[in-house]
Amino acid sequence: MKVLIRGRRRHFRTVEFDARRNEVLLIEQRLLPHQFKVVRIPDFQATARAIRDMVVRGAGAIGATAAFGLAQGVLAFKGADLASFLRRADKVYETLKSARPTAVDPVNAMKQVLAAMEQGSSVVEKQELALLAAEQFAEEDVAHCRAIGGHGAKLIQDGARILTHCNAGWLAFVDVGSATAPIYAAQEQGRKFHVFCDETRPRSQGATLTAWELAQQGVSHQIIADNAAGHLMQRGEIDLVIVGSDRTLGRTGEVANKIGTYTKAVLAKRHKIPFYVAIPLSTIDWNLKNGFDIPIEERDEEEVLGAWGVNGRRRREYVRVANPGSGARNPGFDVTPAELITGIITPVGIFKPRELWRRRKELVFPG
Numbered sequence: 115m116k117v118l119i120r121g122r123r124r125h126f127r128t129v130e131f132d133a134r135r136n137e138v139l140l141i142e143q144r145l146l147p148h149q150f151k152v153v154r155i156p157d158f159q160a161t162a163r164a165i166r167d168m169v170v171r172g173a174g175a176i177g178a179t180a181a182f183g184l185a186q187g188v189l190a191f192k193g194a195d196l197a198s199f200l201r202r203a204d205k206v207y208e209t210l211k212s213a214r215p216t217a218v219d220p221v222n223a224m225k226q227v228l229a230a231m232e233q234g235s236s237v238v239e240k241q242e243l244a245l246l247a248a249e250q251f252a253e254e255d256v257a258h259c260r261a262i263g264g265h266g267a268k269l270i271q272d273g274a275r276i277l278t279h280c281n282a283g284w285l286a287f288v289d290v291g292s293a294t295a296p297i298y299a300a301q302e303q304g305r306k307f308h309v310f311c312d313e314t315r316p317r318s319q320g321a322t323l324t325a326w327e328l329a330q331q332g333v334s335h336q337i338i339a340d341n342a343a344g345h346l347m348q349r350g351e352i353d354l355v356i357v358g359s360d361r362t363l364g365r366t367g368e369v370a371n372k373i374g375t376y377t378k379a380v381l382a383k384r385h386k387i388p389f390y391v392a393i394p395l396s397t398i399d400w401n402l403k404n405g406f407d408i409p410i411e412e413r414d415e416e417e418v419l420g421a422w423g424v425n426g427r428r429r430r431e432y433v434r435v436a437n438p439g440s441g442a443r444n445p446g447f448d449v450t451p452a453e454l455i456t457g458i459i460t461p462v463g464i465f466k467p468r469e470l471w472r473r474r475k476e477l478v479f480p481g
């Protein structure tokens with residue numbers, strides 16, 4: 115996507131790799147919407163921290179970051195001993211895998227890299243194959259998101275009022291996004307519509323990231339408090355809900371996404387509003403059999419007890435909002451049952467949640 119910087123529009127990807135310097139390049143999303151900055155990540159440990167601390171976030175974006183981080187880690191290996199090299203690769207993989215456990219994209223992305231490395235017979239060959247596979251994952255992520263846009267755009271009619279939750283935009287992927295892909299495709303086709311962005315507490319990615327993206331793209335939108343969605347649905351002011359996913363179970367059609375997604379799905383069902391989930395193939399988990407088996411990340415309570423913002427001196431700072439001395443629970447995700455989901459928008463078409471397993475030959479990620 116293009117970003118307006120000093121009066122000029124420039125194209126950026128959320129995640130890139132500088133092979134010459136063996137560095138991962140990331141848009142520092144914690145600074146948005148107040149400051150746009152690209153940071154260089156020097157080694158795989160720092161790349162894992164960038165994922166964990168949400169310098170980068172979103173299913174496809176952390177998938178690509180993990181893939182590049184794995185390549186980064188093995189490229190830093192010096193020597194020709196294969197056994198030592200493979201131990202190093204395992205260490206890098208486990209470090210990156212543990213950074214954020216709910217999303218399945220990082221695991222799928224790194225498995226694609228590891229599978230490619232198996233074709234090499236020497237350390238140098240395996241290193242070269244690792245980087246090629248990471249780059250391939252990034253390109254596939256963009257292609258999948260564009261295809262999601264092509265299939266999902268037909269759901270958006272002129273005058274539609276769309277609700278989003280969290281950020282499943284180009285900042286959450288390498289480019290284009292999943293839930294935003296149909297929005298951007300419909301915009302390209304000349305349709306006029308309006309988007310309501312859930313603020314998405316506690317980190318407010320809807321208010322800070324999705325709204326910033328839509329403003330950059332010139333899409334009509336407004337931010338609403340999370341608790342306002344039911345009111346707007348009851349008044350007939352929302353026609354369609356499109357969200358993303360961090361893990362979708364191929365066996366059951368259940369969807370793990372940012373906390374609050376389940377609530378919106380229940381409300382949409384109550385008011386007979388179509389509720390769609392947009393995903394690339396790398397987000398599908400074909401192994402887990404029950405949504406309750408999905409590991410739900412518990413984040414720091416400070417995210418709930420306060421908020422980050424920019425003060426009058428244009429400096430980012432944290433402000434305590436909650437009662438002093440009170441603690442908090444902070445689950446990062448929830449799981450939406452298949453019966454609450456109208457359809458899942460994939461790069462190969464739109465499916466009912468329980469169709470995924472039957473159509474798995476079409477939907478299996480190439481990694």
